[in-house]
Amino acid sequence: MSTSDATSATPGRVSLDTGAPLVVDLADPAARVAKLTGAKAAALSRAAAAGLDTLPGVVLTTGFAAAVDGGAVLADHPAVLDAFTRIGGEDRALVARSSSVLEDAAGSSMAGQFDSVIGVTGFAAFVEAVDTVLTSRDRAGAPGSPIGVLVQPLIDPRWGGVMFGIDPVSGRADRRVVTAVDGGPEPL
16 A cells, blocks of 8 residues: 555554554455464464354554553554444444464464453543554563554353463474363453
């Protein structure tokens, strides 16, 4: 995308500096690029594209996080309102999740190292949730690392859980480990 194209785009959707999108819908093919959206969001986008049933979502991209790291004011940034509006945050509770390029990698999962915020209602709480996800990089020992913020609607699940593609205790790749609980996965 050229700079002239970027200047005519909706505020918050495209970085005027790089032409890279700051907010991407999971249905957009660009969401499959882990360097742009982080590993978790990219995997969800690929799963949806393959026909698997997934929740819709939007991602505040790694470019957005870099802008905030560079001094952009999160609460005033048009990409935040764009993401909130696109996902319908005025009408429903949301979940803001980390989607770091360091997560779900071949060499490390970093599961549980970054924060997620569940039950986000209202724009002020959304801004706070995005900040919480971004600043969780410090606690995870990855300050300034590329991270996207994946935003999805909150659902009321019958069961929730997590599946590891490699046994997290033994490291064996010939087994899968699934842990599930009644209701949402927060107790895990």
